[in-house]
Amino acid sequence: MSLSLSEVQRIAHLARIEVSEAEAETSRNHLNGIFSLIEAMQAVDTSGVEPMAHAQDLSQRLREDRVTHLDEDGSRRAAFQAVAPETEAGLYLVPKVIE
Amino acid sequence: MSQWEVVIGIETHAQLATVSKIFSGASTAFGAAPNTQAAPVDLALPGVLPVLNKGAVECAIRFGLAVDAQVARKSVFARKNYFYPDLPKGYQISQFELPVVQGGHVTIVVGQGEKSYEKRVNLTRAHLEEDAGKSLHEDFHGKTGIDLNRAGTPLLEIVTEPDMRSADEAVAYAKALHALVRWIGICDGNMQEGSFRCDANVSVHKPGTPFGTRREIKNLNSFRFLKEAIEYEVRWQIETLEDGGSIQQATVLFDPATGETRAMRSKEDAHDYRYFPDPDLLPLVIGEDWVERTRAALPELPEAKKQRFMADYGLSAYDATGLTASLETADYYEACVAAAGQASAKPCANWVMVDLAARLNKEGLELGQSPVSAVQLGGLVARIADNTISNAIAKKVFEALWAGEGSTADEIIEKQGLKQITDSGAIEKLVDEVLAANAANVAEFKAGKEKAFNALVGQVMKAAKGKANPQQVNDLLRAKLAG
Numbered sequence: 001m002s003l004s005l006s007e008v009q010r011i012a013h014l015a016r017i018e019v020s021e022a023e024a025e026t027s028r029n030h031l032n033g034i035f036s037l038i039e040a041m042q043a044v045d046t047s048g049v050e051p052m053a054h055a056q057d058l059s060q061r062l063r064e065d066r067v068t069h070l071d072e073d074g075s076r077r078a079a080f081q082a083v084a085p086e087t088e089a090g091l092y093l094v095p096k097v098i099e
Numbered sequence: 100m101s102q103w104e105v106v107i108g109i110e111t112h113a114q115l116a117t118v119s120k121i122f123s124g125a126s127t128a129f130g131a132a133p134n135t136q137a138a139p140v141d142l143a144l145p146g147v148l149p150v151l152n153k154g155a156v157e158c159a160i161r162f163g164l165a166v167d168a169q170v171a172r173k174s175v176f177a178r179k180n181y182f183y184p185d186l187p188k189g190y191q192i193s194q195f196e197l198p199v200v201q202g203g204h205v206t207i208v209v210g211q212g213e214k215s216y217e218k219r220v221n222l223t224r225a226h227l228e229e230d231a232g233k234s235l236h237e238d239f240h241g242k243t244g245i246d247l248n249r250a251g252t253p254l255l256e257i258v259t260e261p262d263m264r265s266a267d268e269a270v271a272y273a274k275a276l277h278a279l280v281r282w283i284g285i286c287d288g289n290m291q292e293g294s295f296r297c298d299a300n301v302s303v304h305k306p307g308t309p310f311g312t313r314r315e316i317k318n319l320n321s322f323r324f325l326k327e328a329i330e331y332e333v334r335w336q337i338e339t340l341e342d343g344g345s346i347q348q349a350t351v352l353f354d355p356a357t358g359e360t361r362a363m364r365s366k367e368d369a370h371d372y373r374y375f376p377d378p379d380l381l382p383l384v385i386g387e388d389w390v391e392r393t394r395a396a397l398p399e400l401p402e403a404k405k406q407r408f409m410a411d412y413g414l415s416a417y418d419a420t421g422l423t424a425s426l427e428t429a430d431y432y433e434a435c436v437a438a439a440g441q442a443s444a445k446p447c448a449n450w451v452m453v454d455l456a457a458r459l460n461k462e463g464l465e466l467g468q469s470p471v472s473a474v475q476l477g478g479l480v481a482r483i484a485d486n487t488i489s490n491a492i493a494k495k496v497f498e499a500l501w502a503g504e505g506s507t508a509d510e511i512i513e514k515q516g517l518k519q520i521t522d523s524g525a526i527e528k529l530v531d532e533v534l535a536a537n538a539a540n541v542a543e544f545k546a547g548k549e550k551a552f553n554a555l556v557g558q559v560m561k562a563a564k565g566k567a568n569p570q571q572v573n574d575l576l577r578a579k580l581a582g
Contacts, residue, residue, distance in 0.1 A: 065154025
C-alpha cells in the first residue's frame with residue numbers, strides 16, 4: 001500500500017504539523033518506505049501468535065494510592081509556570097478555544 | 100408517533116474515589132487553588148512517565164465483580180489522540196481494544212407501583228482512563244485559562260449496550276448505576292462536582308428495521324437533565340424524519356435554559372483518534388488472587404440485600420427496594436431492627452421510610468446527619484411493640500429524641516410520664532366519667548351514628564392525655580354502650 005499526498009497532509013493536520021507541499025512529498029516517500037518494511041513483516045505467518053501490546057513481555061508495576069506531589073504554597077506551580085508563555089491567577093493562558 | 104422505537108445507550112464517566120491521580124502522585128481533592136494539584140506527569144513535561152495507581156485498578160475490579168462482568172486478566176492502555184489545551188500531552192490515556200471490565204449487567208426497576216417493571220441493562224465494557232483539565236472561557240484578555248488540577252483524575256467509563264427504550268429507562272439505569280458505584284465505594288457520586296456524568300446515545304427507528312443514526316448528548320450531570328435532553332432529542336429526531344429529513348451522526352450539547360439540544364461538532368474529524376497501545380505503559384495483569392481478595396471484601400450487593408430483606412423480614416418488594424436504595428439506608432434499617440427486635444421489622448421499615456424520611460426531608464438533612472440514631476429509633480419501635488406507648492405517643496417521643504430531650508426512648512417515656520395506661524380499672528373510670536358528661540353523644544350513638552363513637556373515644560383519650568391504650572378504650576366503650 002502507498003499513501004497519497006492528501007493522506008499525508010491529513011495526517012500532518014491531525015498531528016498539528018505544518019508541512020509545505022515539498023515537505024509533504026518527502027514525507028510521503030519516507031512513509032511509503034516504512035510501509036514497504038511493514039509489508040515485508042506482514043508476509044510472515046503469525047496465525048496462532050498472541051499479539052503483544054508492548055515490546056517487552058512484562059506486566060505493569062503499580063503505585064500505591066498515595067499523594068506524593070504536594071504544592072500547598074504554590075511554589076512548585078510557580079516553578080512550572082516560569083517557563084509558560086503566559087499565566088494569570090495560577091492558570092495557563094492559551095489562545096481562545098470555543099467549541 | 101407510536102410506530103417509532105427509541106434506542107438509548109449510555110456512557111457514564113465515574114470519577115474514582117482515590118486520593119491520588121491515576122498516573123501521578125498529585126491529589127484528586129476538589130476545589131484546590133488552580134494548578135496546585137498538577138504534577139509533572141499531569142503537565143506532560145518532557146521525560147516523565149505514568150505509573151498506574153493500584154487503587155484505581157482495585158475500583159475497576161470491584162465494579163466488574165458487582166455487575167457480574169469479566170475482569171480481564173490482562174488489559175491494555177491506549178493513547179487516544181486529539182488536540183485540546185486541557186489535555187497537554189495531545190492524547191488521553193484510555194483503554195481501547197482490551198478494557199479491564201468486559202460485559203456485565205445492571206438490573207433496573209422502571210416506574211412505580213403496579214405499572215413498574217424490572218429490566219436488565221447489559222454492559223458492553225468499563226475501562227480506566229484519565230480525565231482532562233478544565234478550560235475557563237471567562238475573559239482573560241481574549242484568552243482561555245487552563246487549570247490542570249483535574250487532569251489525570253481516574254475515571255471509569257461504563258458503557259451499556261443500546262438496551263434502553265425510553266427516557267424513563269435511561270434515568271432508571273443512571274440512578275441504579277449511581278447507587279451502585281456509591282454502594283461499593285468506588286465513586287462519591289457528587290454530580291454537581293462532576294464525579295458522575297452521563298452521555299446518552301439516542302436514535303429512533305421503526306421496529307424490525309436497522310437502528311437509526313445516533314446522536315450523542317454529552318455531559319449530562321443531573322437525572323432531570325438526562326430525562327429532558329433525551330425527550331427533546333427523541334422529539335426532534337422523529338420530527339426531522341417525519342418531515343423527510345435525515346439524521347447526521349453528531350455530538351450534541353443540552354442547554355438546560357432552553358431545554359434543547361444542539362450539535363457541537365461533526366464527528367467525522369473528532370473520531371479520528373488513532374488509538375494505539377501506549378508504549379509508556381505495560382499491559383495491566385490482574386491475578387486471580389487479587390480478584391478473589393477483592394470479591395471477599397465487597398459488601399453484600401443491593402439486589403442480594405433486597406432479596407434477603409424480603410425473605411428475612413417479610414418486607415414487600417417496594418419496602419425492600421426503598422431500604423436498599425443506599426448502603427447507608429440499609430445499614431441504618433438493619434441497626435434499627437436489631438434494636439427493636441426482628442418481630443418489629445415491618446414497623447421499623449415504616450419509621451425509617453416514612454416518619455424519619457419526612458423529618459429529614461423537612462430539615463434538608465441526609466440520613467447520616469439524623470439526630471435520631473438507628474438504635475434510638477429501634478428502642479422507640481420496641482416500646483410500641485410491647486404496648487408501653489401508642490403510635491400517637493410514639494410520634495411525640497420521636498420528636499423528643501429528635502430535639503435531644505433524652506438519650507433513649509425509655510428515658511423520655513419515663514421522664515415525661517408518657518407510659519401508656521393499660522390498667523383496665525383506670526381506663527374504665529375515665530370511660531365512665533366521659534359517658535356521664537357526654538349524654539348527647541351517647542344518645543346519638545344509640546340512634547345509629549357511628550361518628551358519635553369516635554367523638555367519645557376522643558374524649559376519653561383527651562382525659563387520659565393521650566396515654567390510654569386505644570384498643571382497650573375502644574373495647575371498654577363498646578361494651579359499656581352495648582350494655
